[in-house]
Amino acid sequence: MNTLYGLLLLLHILAATIWTGGHIVLSVVVLPKVLRERSPEQLLAFESVYERIGMPALIVQIVTGLMLAYNLLPDISQWFNFANPLAHGIAAKLLLLGLTFCFALDARFRVIPNLSADKLLDMAWHIIPVTIFSILFVVVGVSFRAGWLY
Numbered sequence: 001m002n003t004l005y006g007l008l009l010l011l012h013i014l015a016a017t018i019w020t021g022g023h024i025v026l027s028v029v030v031l032p033k034v035l036r037e038r039s040p041e042q043l044l045a046f047e048s049v050y051e052r053i054g055m056p057a058l059i060v061q062i063v064t065g066l067m068l069a070y071n072l073l074p075d076i077s078q079w080f081n082f083a084n085p086l087a088h089g090i091a092a093k094l095l096l097l098g099l100t101f102c103f104a105l106d107a108r109f110r111v112i113p114n115l116s117a118d119k120l121l122d123m124a125w126h127i128i129p130v131t132i133f134s135i136l137f138v139v140v141g142v143s144f145r146a147g148w149l150y
C-alpha cells in the first residue's frame with residue numbers, strides 16, 4: 001500500500017508541475033506577448049503544442065487525485081460532509097475541477113473556434129482564472145499535509 005501511495009503521489013505531483021507550470025508560463029510569458037502583438041496565431045500555436053502534454057497531465061491528475069482522495073477518505077459519501085475536516089480539501093479540489101471544466105469547455109467550444117484579434121481579451125478572461133485555479137489546486141493539495149483547511 002505504501003509503495004502504491006508513493007507512486008500515486010509521485011504521478012500526482014509530476015502532473016501538477018506540468019498543469020500548473022504550463023498555465024503559469026501561458027499567463028505570464030505567452031499571453032502578454034499575444035495581447036501586445038494582437039496575435040491569436042501565437043496563442044493557438046502554444047495551445048496546440050501544450051495540449052499534447054497538458055491534457056494527459058490533467059487526466060493523470062484527476063485519476064490519481066480521486067485515488068488519493070479514496071485513500072484519505074474511503075467512504076465517498078463523506079466527501080461533501082463538511083463536518084468531516086478531511087472532506088474540506090477533497091470538496092475544494094472537486095469544486096476547482098468543476099470550475100476548470102466550465103471555463104475550459106466555454107473556451108474550447110465558444111471562444112477558440114471564433115478566435116480573432118478582437119476576441120483575445122475574452123480568451124485572457126479564461127486563461128487567467130484557469131491559471132489561478134491551477135495554483136489553488138496546489139495550495140489545497142499542500143493543505144492536506146499543512147492542515148490549513150482543518
Ligand code: HEM
Nearest residue numbers: 016019061062065066068069093097137138141142144145
Ligand atoms: C490540476 C489539478 C491538481 C493539482 C495541480 C493538484 C496538486 C496537488 C499537490 C501539489 C498536492 C500535494 C501533495 C503533497 O503535499 O504531498 C496534492 C495532493 C492531493 N490532491 Fe491534488 N491536485 C489536482 C487535482 C486533484 C483532484 C481532481 C483531486 C481529487 C479529489 C485531488 C486530490 C488530492 C488529494 C486527496 C491529495 C492529498 C494526498 C495525500 O497527501 O495523501 N487533486 N494535489
